[in-house]
Amino acid sequence: MRRRLLAVLMVLMGAATLLLSVPLAGSYASGRTEHLLLQRRADAVRFADLADRVRTAADRAELSTEIRRYAQLYGAGVTVVDASGRVIARAGPGVARSSADDVLGRALTGRSTERLPTVRPWGPDRVVLAEPVGRDERVSGAVLLAVPTTAARRDVTVRWVLIAGGALTAFAAAALVAAGITRWLMRPVRDLDRAVAALASGSLQTRAVSDTGPPELRSLRRHFNGMAEAVADSLGRQRAFVADASHQLRNPLATLVLQLENVEPHLAPGPGRKEHARALDEAERLEELLDGLLALARVEAAAVERTVQDVARAVRERVTAWEPVFEASDLTLTAALPPEGPWARAVPDAVGRILDAVLDNAVKFVPSGGSVVVTAECADGETVVRVRDDGPGVPDDQLPLLTRRFARAPEHQNVPGSGLGLAIADEIARLSGGRLGTAGCSPHGLVVELRLPSA
Numbered sequence: 001m002r003r004r005l006l007a008v009l010m011v012l013m014g015a016a017t018l019l020l021s022v023p024l025a026g027s028y029a030s031g032r033t034e035h036l037l038l039q040r041r042a043d044a045v046r047f048a049d050l051a052d053r054v055r056t057a058a059d060r061a062e063l064s065t066e067i068r069r070y071a072q073l074y075g076a077g078v079t080v081v082d083a084s085g086r087v088i089a090r091a092g093p094g095v096a097r098s099s100a101d102d103v104l105g106r107a108l109t110g111r112s113t114e115r116l117p118t119v120r121p122w123g124p125d126r127v128v129l130a131e132p133v134g135r136d137e138r139v140s141g142a143v144l145l146a147v148p149t150t151a152a153r154r155d156v157t158v159r160w161v162l163i164a165g166g167a168l169t170a171f172a173a174a175a176l177v178a179a180g181i182t183r184w185l186m187r188p189v190r191d192l193d194r195a196v197a198a199l200a201s202g203s204l205q206t207r208a209v210s211d212t213g214p215p216e217l218r219s220l221r222r223h224f225n226g227m228a229e230a231v232a233d234s235l236g237r238q239r240a241f242v243a244d245a246s247h248q249l250r251n252p253l254a255t256l257v258l259q260l261e262n263v264e265p266h267l268a269p270g271p272g273r274k275e276h277a278r279a280l281d282e283a284e285r286l287e288e289l290l291d292g293l294l295a296l297a298r299v300e301a302a303a304v305e306r307t308v309q310d311v312a313r314a315v316r317e318r319v320t321a322w323e324p325v326f327e328a329s330d331l332t333l334t335a336a337l338p339p340e341g342p343w344a345r346a347v348p349d350a351v352g353r354i355l356d357a358v359l360d361n362a363v364k365f366v367p368s369g370g371s372v373v374v375t376a377e378c379a380d381g382e383t384v385v386r387v388r389d390d391g392p393g394v395p396d397d398q399l400p401l402l403t404r405r406f407a408r409a410p411e412h413q414n415v416p417g418s419g420l421g422l423a424i425a426d427e428i429a430r431l432s433g434g435r436l437g438t439a440g441c442s443p444h445g446l447v448v449e450l451r452l453p454s455a
Contacts, residue, residue, distance in 0.1 A: 006178060006179060013174040021163050026118075033117075033152065036127070044112075063080065067089055067090075068092075070091070071093075076093075077126075078146075082140065100128050107143075108139060109132075110135065110139045112130070112132065121153055127147050129145050130142050184213060187210050189213075191208050191221070192210075192220065192221060204231065207225045208221045253287055264276060306433065309344055311343060312341060316335060318355040319333055325363055331369075331372065336375045344432075351452070354385075358422070359372070366389045372388070387447070388445065390441070396440060399438045400438075436448070437451070
């Protein structure tokens with residue numbers, strides 16, 4: 001955004017510089033052309049007066065001498081013609097008839113040349129002007145001057161160079177000012193962007209600290225910090241309540257389980273023993289649920305820096321640790337990994353903790369004789385870890401529910417567990433800047449996919 005804003009300002013300043021410098025350069029060129037016309041018209045008027053007084057051969061000789069000296073001094077071409085266009089006297093370079101016809105026709109009708117082509121650095125090399133000899137109905141001829149524009153073009157070039165230099169200097173100064181203004185405007189915006197990104201990644205203590213920029217952005221910073229304080233306070237109270245409630249319930253629940261176990265020997269055989277066993281199972285399940293809530297609260301409250309981790313090593317360690325459990329359940333657990341890497345940036349032990357939750361679910365739900373394969377690779381700038389099984393799988397409409405808290409399919413209500421394993425794993429993936437997804441596997445089974453930022 002800073003580059004775009006700076007580009008817009010530069011375009012506007014460039015357009016303003018051109019709109020000021022181009023008319024100024026054009027105005028000077030027109031003024032210098034007008035000055036040239038006035039200078040040379042005075043000479044043409046003098047020659048016209050001399051031609052008007054020509055009566056004898058001596059007068060004609062005087063006229064020829066004057067125009068010859070003038071031509072030698074200024075490098076101009078001078079031609080004197082009579083009313084029929086016949087040349088009376090000539091000196092210097094000749095005048096092209098095509099360029100002189102118009103001005104000559106005007107002069108023979110008694111009108112002087114009032115405008116010349118604008119002199120610019122690239123031309124024209126010569127301009128032609130004419131002055132009538134005599135006045136009104138007594139016009140007896142005309143004087144044509146083919147005037148070189150070398151000096152005028154040099155003056156225009158020098159002035160245009162000065163104007164261009166001034167314009168470039170002004171543009172450079174304005175560009176420096178624009179860069180400073182852009183930096184001043186964008187510094188609080190970048191600070192807010194950094195704070196929003198950190199807040200979205202779970203760092204609830206991050207605040208916007210820049211106190212520069214226009215009043216509107218400073219007010220936005222204060223409002224954002226106030227919102228961040230309110231969000232952090234609300235989430236903190238929520239997590240503290242969950243942790244405190246779970247912790248406070250552990251002791252009476254443990255006492256209840258102990259009392260239920262102590263009561264069992266005193267129960268007489270019959271329906272009462274079955275109800276007692278069911279109550280004890282529910283109490284133990286509730287204890288697991290509280291443990292899961294405490295673990296989730298600790299994960300959500302964690303604000304740990306992300307580090308670079310060897311994903312392949314973490315996968316090998318967890319597969320090795322879970323192999324005995326899978327063998328005891330008559331399941332096969334294998335890993336397919338590249339020779340080196342991949343590496344990812346995540347919170348400490350993120351891959352191991354997530355794999356523990358996923359493999360724990362696989363042990364529970366994959367039937368005996370099934371297999372589970374863990375793979376890791378780099379794809380699209382991310383490190384991808386997949387856990388694929390050949391179990392019964394999950395219906396497509398229930399796949400989005402797997403990472404929700406306490407989610408259970410109707411047919412799995414009696415399976416041990418709290419329903420928080422994948423929810424905790426999903427929270428760890430989110431804190432690591434990644435995501436946890438689920439998908440079906442052909443012809444049957446489930447794929448759990450973990451994507452983390454590649455290191």
